[in-house]
Amino acid sequence: xxxxxxxxxxxxxxxxxxxxxxxxxxxxxxxxxxxxxxxxxxxxxxxxxxxxxxxxxxxxxxxxxxxxxxxxxxxxxxxxxxxxxxxxxxxxxxxxxxxxxxxxxxxxxxxxxxxx
Amino acid sequence: xxxxxxxxxxxxxxxxxxxxxxxxxxxxxxxxxxxxxxxxxxxxxxxxxxxxxxxxxxxxxxxxxxxxxxxxxxxxxxxxxxxxxxxxxxxxxxxxxxxxxxxxxxxxxxxxxx
Numbered sequence: 001x002x003x004x005x006x007x008x009x010x011x012x013x014x015x016x017x018x019x020x021x022x023x024x025x026x027x028x029x030x031x032x033x034x035x036x037x038x039x040x041x042x043x044x045x046x047x048x049x050x051x052x053x054x055x056x057x058x059x060x061x062x063x064x065x066x067x068x069x070x071x072x073x074x075x076x077x078x079x080x081x082x083x084x085x086x087x088x089x090x091x092x093x094x095x096x097x098x099x100x101x102x103x104x105x106x107x108x109x110x111x112x113x114x115x116x
Numbered sequence: 117x118x119x120x121x122x123x124x125x126x127x128x129x130x131x132x133x134x135x136x137x138x139x140x141x142x143x144x145x146x147x148x149x150x151x152x153x154x155x156x157x158x159x160x161x162x163x164x165x166x167x168x169x170x171x172x173x174x175x176x177x178x179x180x181x182x183x184x185x186x187x188x189x190x191x192x193x194x195x196x197x198x199x200x201x202x203x204x205x206x207x208x209x210x211x212x213x214x215x216x217x218x219x220x221x222x223x224x225x226x227x228x229x230x
Binding site: 004045050102105106108 | 151159161206210211212215216217218222224226
């Protein structure tokens, strides 16, 4: 079974509008962490935001926020005021449990295109 | 500047040849990782190491080998046993602690087997 599911292969958003990228996860662990990374066409992976399973508040980092719904096992990324430079591939990833160290499992990704 | 370097950026090899991809970090991280990415796909873990002289197989280790003789270095060898080695390879490092510590990634090596 897929541990991380990103159901949107591609998304378009108008510049300056907000966009939500979906991510659902599957784990039986109580302690886990969720990460979002951005991958521009150059290929490097850029860390955006982190949400721990015990965090009560949704994580925010500048224009990025994470809509964490634990009961639904979803961790959607919200990008506000989209910019042309936000066009990239976005990956959701999960770290399971304490005993797994910092090993991550990645989703298949969502390509975001920002239109001017 | 602290970071992760991977070399070369592009690599071409003939089928049947072994090839070694370099990964070096100066972030003083204990853990290092190798991922493979195919076009339009997510990252899949090949090998990881949490301490010098120790490493574990990831989800797709067959046809690959690694070594971890120094904390800063984690080279990946793509052997002739790897059936479809053409892909984008990413190296990462992190602290071994869990929590919010993210993995830092190198710029990647694009391997093409002719």
